[in-house]
Amino acid sequence: MTALDFTTHTVPLDGKAKISAKNVNLWYGEKQALYNINLEIAEHQVTALIGPSGCGKSTFLRCLNRMNDTISICRIQGDIRIDGDDIYAPELDVVHLRARVGMVFQKPNPFPKSIFDNVAYGPRLHGLAESKDHMEHIVKSSLERAGLWKEVSDRLSAPGTGLSGGQQQRLCIARAIAVSPEVILMDEPCSALDPIATAKIEELIDELRENFTIAIVTHSMQQAARVSQRTAFFHLGVLVENGPTEGIFTSPVDKRTQDYVTGRFG
Numbered sequence: 630m631t632a633l634d635f636t637t638h639t640v641p642l643d644g645k646a647k648i649s650a651k652n653v654n655l656w657y658g659e660k661q662a663l664y665n666i667n668l669e670i671a672e673h674q675v676t677a678l679i680g681p682s683g684c685g686k687s688t689f690l691r692c693l694n695r696m697n698d699t700i701s702i703c704r705i706q707g708d709i710r711i712d713g714d715d716i717y718a719p720e721l722d723v724v725h726l727r728a729r730v731g732m733v734f735q736k737p738n739p740f741p742k743s744i745f746d747n748v749a750y751g752p753r754l755h756g757l758a759e760s761k762d763h764m765e766h767i768v769k770s771s772l773e774r775a776g777l778w779k780e781v782s783d784r785l786s787a788p789g790t791g792l793s794g795g796q797q798q799r800l801c802i803a804r805a806i807a808v809s810p811e812v813i814l815m816d817e818p819c820s821a822l823d824p825i826a827t828a829k830i831e832e833l834i835d836e837l838r839e840n841f842t843i844a845i846v847t848h849s850m851q852q853a854a855r856v857s858q859r860t861a862f863f864h865l866g867v868l869v870e871n872g873p874t875e876g877i878f879t880s881p882v883d884k885r886t887q888d889y890v891t892g893r894f895g
């Protein structure tokens with residue numbers, strides 16, 4: 630077995646970092662899944678996390694809103710900050726963190742509630758609406774921003790689970806937006822969708838970056854190229870290369886990145 634190559638090539642951000650991860654190591658039990666990750670995520674940009682299956686991209690994404698806390702055998706070391714706030718600080722309120730850093734999963738997972746209540750869930754939990762009218766405004770504007778309002782405005786009390794797969798995923802995006810997060814994490818959000826629904830979500834991602842910082846895990850290099858401004862390539866738990874997306878795909882520096890983006894493995 631060849632030794633792991635821990636080299637990381639980084640093209641620094643040209644704007645502000647919203648998230649900064651330093652020397653992040655992570656273990657599931659005895660097995661190390663992330664090795665000394667140093668990555669900055671640019672504000673109001675889309676950062677794609679790519680790499681072969683099992684390379685640690687979802688694990689890293691889940692570090693950013695402490696979703697890994699729910700896995701008892703998971704242990705993390707290092708420093709992750711959002712706008713300078715240490716998200717692993719002992720006094721930090723994880724519920725508040727997850728309102729700042731929302732998440733959209735691979736499979737659309739609306740709650741078994743009405744469309745309205747799916748979107749109103751977070752604002753209710755966090756006491757964000759001052760009145761019934763205010764709540765209605767939050768729900769409407771979240772559905773509008775998720776590009777779903779026109780399709781559901783006449784059936785807000787129908788179950789969210791009755792929508793098509795693509796609509797359900799946009800409902801989940803509306804649910805994430807409703808609490809005004811600063812960052813949205815997306816873990817392969819289009820993998821269960823057909824090409825038309827995928828195109829709609831990709832378009833939406835591009836619009837959302839105006840107001841949010843987005844990190845997206847994707848298996849599709851075409852998708853990473855279409856939606857992201859920066860790309861981070863992971864391999865065997867190591868962050869191999871990160872920089873502007875075009876550079877990663879057209880002139881990668883590391884042989885491992887070259888092999889992946891040219892389809893030699895993965």
Ligand SMILES: Nc1ncnc2c1ncn2[C@@H]1O[C@H](COP(=O)(O)OP(=O)(O)OP(=O)(O)O)[C@@H](O)[C@H]1O
Pocket residue numbers: 657662680681682683684685686687688689700848
């Ligand atoms: N809950 C868990 N318990 C134990 N090991 C885990 C757990 N989740 C992930 N792993 C392991 O950590 C490593 C990284 O997994 P991760 O899911 O982050 O990779 P990935 O790059 O997102 O893969 P994929 O593209 O297949 O989703 C893998 O070896 C995986 O088996």
